[in-house]
Amino acid sequence: MGQMLERASELVAQAQRIVVLTGAGYSRPSGIPDFRSDDGVWASYDPVEVASLRAFRRNPNHFYAWLEGLLELMLTAQPNPAHLALAELERAGKIHAVITQNIDGLHQAGGSRKVYELHGHLRQATCQGCDRQVPMTSLLGDVRRGTAPRCGCGGAFKPDVVLFDEPLPQGIFWLAQKALEECDLVLVAGTSLEVAPACDLPFIALRRKARLVIVNLEATYLDDMADAVLRGDVATIMPILAKQVSRVIGG
Known part of the structure; x- marks a missing residue:
């Protein structure tokens, strides 16, 4: 993973407006199935x-x-190291927005400030x-x-x-789309990209030539299009990625 981690760190460090898309795998280390x-x-x-x-x-x-x-x-549930790593990257000026399919509020609890909750919240x-x-x-x-x-x-x-047979909140979905139109890198983390329409959102950014980094335990259908793929638990990889990015930024 060393070379790929270095590549991902460089991409994140170089990016100016990163949008993160997360799913259930991001909260699994916090004990949520x-x-x-x-x-x-x-x-x-x-x-x-x-x-x-x-x-x-x-x-x-x-x-x-x-x-x-x-x-x-x-x-x-409490935020896990992956949530804290995203907040760290946001404080470093890298994260423009977090788009999540999760309903647990752990991104906000972990320190992220701009979070678009596609499936609502509890x-x-x-x-x-x-x-x-x-x-x-x-x-x-x-x-x-x-x-x-x-x-x-x-x-x-x-x-x-948002329950099955309910529409997504249109205002939140519009804001998520707008963020992706303006970003230069999409970080897909803790999601296998199997649930529509969230699974199609990265294409909004990719059509505008944004870079793509994927961090997930399992393969996704976008792996072949990604600039870097890190296979593993987000609670392990994201803190390392954040630390590497800080090192690259600091020179």
Whole structure:
């Protein structure tokens, strides 16, 4: 990996506006399971039956019974070294924006300031009856009792995450696209690029001749187009990359 790491470090050090695209692999070292691997969340559940808007509306109690364990994990998880490395690169003036498919808020907790959450987040929930918004933590009592939290109007509170058969938040998606139009390097990290439309986002930058660096445990369909590919755990590689970039910048 030595030569490839040196190449990736040089590219990141030379870039002026880097956009990072992350996925479930970025949070796995924080103890949050991914969804699509052989031992991921969807290995035991049909996502359409438990995590679609249709399923939520049909039976909110069933939705929260499925979500409870995952919710507890995400609300108590801590940023891992990969999150801290991105914040370090942002402080060095390298990271323009982080686009993430994750809903756990760990990028912000780790120090990243400009984060576009394509699939929403767990910080708050919205009443499906009157649109009242409340912190998700205020609903944990009901969730732990096995009851879907409800508003005074009678509507069920839904976490502000994008479920199956829901559109992405268009404002956030537009900002993510805009960031990619303006960047000179895309850093894809902790995602195998299998979920649309996020998997197609790097092409916005590549069409404008931006460079591409990939850090992931598994192969992605863009590996052959990348300027550098680092295969491994982001919690191991990203801190090393950040340190190398600091060394290159410092001369």
